[in-house]
Amino acid sequence: MARVTPQTHGDILAAAARRFAVTGYKGTSLQDIAREVGCSKAAVLYHFANKEALLAELMAKPLDVLRQLDEQLATLDGADAQRAGAEGFVDLAVRFRREIALLRGEFPELLAQPAFAHVQRISERLIDALTGHTDRLEARIAALVLLAGISEACAEFVDVPDDELRPALLAIARRTLAPLDPPPPLDPPVND
Amino acid sequence: MARVTPQTHGDILAAAARRFAVTGYKGTSLQDIAREVGCSKAAVLYHFANKEALLAELMAKPLDVLRQLDEQLATLDGADAQRAGAEGFVDLAVRFRREIALLRGEFPELLAQPAFAHVQRISERLIDALTGHTDRLEARIAALVLLAGISEACAEFVDVPDDELRPALLAIARRTLAPLDPPPPLDPPVND
DNA sequence: TCAGGATCTGACCGATCGGTCAGGCATGCT
DNA sequence: AGCATGCCTGACCGATCGGTCAGATCCTGA
Numbered sequence: 001m002a003r004v005t006p007q008t009h010g011d012i013l014a015a016a017a018r019r020f021a022v023t024g025y026k027g028t029s030l031q032d033i034a035r036e037v038g039c040s041k042a043a044v045l046y047h048f049a050n051k052e053a054l055l056a057e058l059m060a061k062p063l064d065v066l067r068q069l070d071e072q073l074a075t076l077d078g079a080d081a082q083r084a085g086a087e088g089f090v091d092l093a094v095r096f097r098r099e100i101a102l103l104r105g106e107f108p109e110l111l112a113q114p115a116f117a118h119v120q121r122i123s124e125r126l127i128d129a130l131t132g133h134t135d136r137l138e139a140r141i142a143a144l145v146l147l148a149g150i151s152e153a154c155a156e157f158v159d160v161p162d163d164e165l166r167p168a169l170l171a172i173a174r175r176t177l178a179p180l181d182p183p184p185p186l187d188p189p190v191n192d
Numbered sequence: 193m194a195r196v197t198p199q200t201h202g203d204i205l206a207a208a209a210r211r212f213a214v215t216g217y218k219g220t221s222l223q224d225i226a227r228e229v230g231c232s233k234a235a236v237l238y239h240f241a242n243k244e245a246l247l248a249e250l251m252a253k254p255l256d257v258l259r260q261l262d263e264q265l266a267t268l269d270g271a272d273a274q275r276a277g278a279e280g281f282v283d284l285a286v287r288f289r290r291e292i293a294l295l296r297g298e299f300p301e302l303l304a305q306p307a308f309a310h311v312q313r314i315s316e317r318l319i320d321a322l323t324g325h326t327d328r329l330e331a332r333i334a335a336l337v338l339l340a341g342i343s344e345a346c347a348e349f350v351d352v353p354d355d356e357l358r359p360a361l362l363a364i365a366r367r368t369l370a371p372l373d374p375p376p377p378l379d380p381p382v383n384d
Numbered sequence: 385t386c387a388g389g390a391t392c393t394g395a396c397c398g399a400t401c402g403g404t405c406a407g408g409c410a411t412g413c414t
Numbered sequence: 415a416g417c418a419t420g421c422c423t424g425a426c427c428g429a430t431c432g433g434t435c436a437g438a439t440c441c442t443g444a
Contacts, residue, residue, distance in 0.1 A: 008391080026218050027301060029431065043392050045433065104298075109219060136350070138360040141345050145364055149341030153333050160329070168330040172337055176368040202423080221401065237403065268442050 007087060009047045011037050015053050020102035021155070025055060025110060055110070062096035063119065070122045073129045085129035086173040094166045097154035104155065110134060123147070139178050146176045200313050201239045209245050212294035213347075217247060217302060247302070254288035255311065262314045265321045277321035278365040282342060286358045289346035315339070322369060329371045338368045 015036040019028040030051060034041040048054045069088040076084050093100060101109060111120050130143035150169055157165055207228040213222040221333050222243060226233040228309040240246045283290060295302060303312050322335035342361055349357055 022219075022300070023301060025270075026216075030433085032429080040393050042394075042431090042434085046390095046392065051432065106216070109215065137356060138363060141349060141357070141360045142364045142367075144193075144348055145338070145341030145345045145361075147341075147369075149337030149346030149368075152339045152344075153339030156336055157333060164329060165333070168333045171330060171332045171338075172368060175334075176337075176341075176364060178363075178367070201408085222403085223400080232423050233402090234424075238420095238422065243402065
């Protein structure tokens with residue numbers, strides 16, 4: 001057998017990303033990953049404590065960026081929050097679209113895993129920002145449509161270059177989000 | 193002949209729908225379903241040939257409605273197709289949101305199953321209709337964002353009454369879809 | 385040269401998966 | 415009564431899952 005160097009760690013990570021993106025987290029076995037790398041399943045578990053650790057390492061960077069976006073949004077309000085939330089999430093989604101692809105709707109279950117304990121609350125705050133911190137039902141629905149749609153589109157159009165995907169998604173986001181009642185920017189909106 | 197059969201068949205179907213919606217298709221075992229019904233796993237497999245047959249029966253009606261929508265869209269063009277596609281899909285998604293919820297991102301894999309062989313092509317034609325049969329990239333992305341977003345929103349807001357969810361989604365769809373009423377003469381306008 | 389750590393393997397584990405099977409228990413028909 | 419049929423069960427099957435383990439192989443430094 002091909003005896004390879006410690007790049008195996010990275011190889012395993014890359015193979016896992018590829019398989020997860022196609023067959024999902026639950027739908028991908030450690031055997032699948034090992035087969036794609038060309039090593040034994042035991043080798044995979046030598047480099048990673050368990051299957052969840054693999055996922056956690058794959059998602060570490062995007063989760064960190066998401067956390068930064070969350071912090072930034074906490075300082076904004078109204079239309080500013082709306083705009084920054086949309087742009088921030090589009091940037092994040094485009095940049096990490098391969099990582100997003102591998103979550104493929106397993107979100108509800110994966111969020112229950114320890115590694116993603118905080119993501120649920122962050123995404124709720126993100127939706128809140130996208131509504132401009134209003135609580136109108138349609139605004140909340142629009143925000144969720146947008147987040148889920150962008151995620152899915154990024155997973156689907158992995159091969160479209162960033163500089164085509166990003167402006168397209170930004171234009172879509174601008175249209176989708178309901179404009180706050182006062183359209184012009186300089187008016188501080190009222191919070192409840 | 194048709195004896196007064198216990199409602200076990202329907203009970204199993206309902207239990208499966210509930211479990212699938214929470215833990216997904218792959219994430220739900222026949223044991224789980226049997227436990228929720230209060231019968232044996234073998235009883236589940238007495239009423240349904242296999243796990244896939246359970247899913248197929250759950251999705252039969254929504255799939256039929258989707259097929260009807262596909263037929264209708266084949267007769268339309270341009271803005272008509274766009275409008276009919278959006279309204280038709282919103283209606284379908286709202287009406288069958290519980291069924292949609294149970295697909296929870298397992299779409300890519302489930303579509304590979306025999307029962308859903310044709311769905312892939314239908315959804316491609318639906319996206320095409322939502323673009324007004326243009327092939328601009330942004331229009332295609334917008335259509336996919338909308339379809340995926342609506343599906344997810346319907347799965348998320350299962351408890352919102354139809355007469356609130358439907359108009360909200362229609363308004364969102366109208367905003368999200370790129371307008372093609374003024375036919376694109378030359379270059380699309382550059383923003384920013 | 386050789387010790388020792390890093391890397392990797394095959395064999396194996398218990399659990400659970402989807403699915404099969406023979407038979408038990410009612411009930412209704414003749 | 416006797417029989418057939420619909421409904422359901424527990425026991426069981428092979429496959430696969432995530433994960434463990436003892437040891438083989440490699441590389442490096444003393």
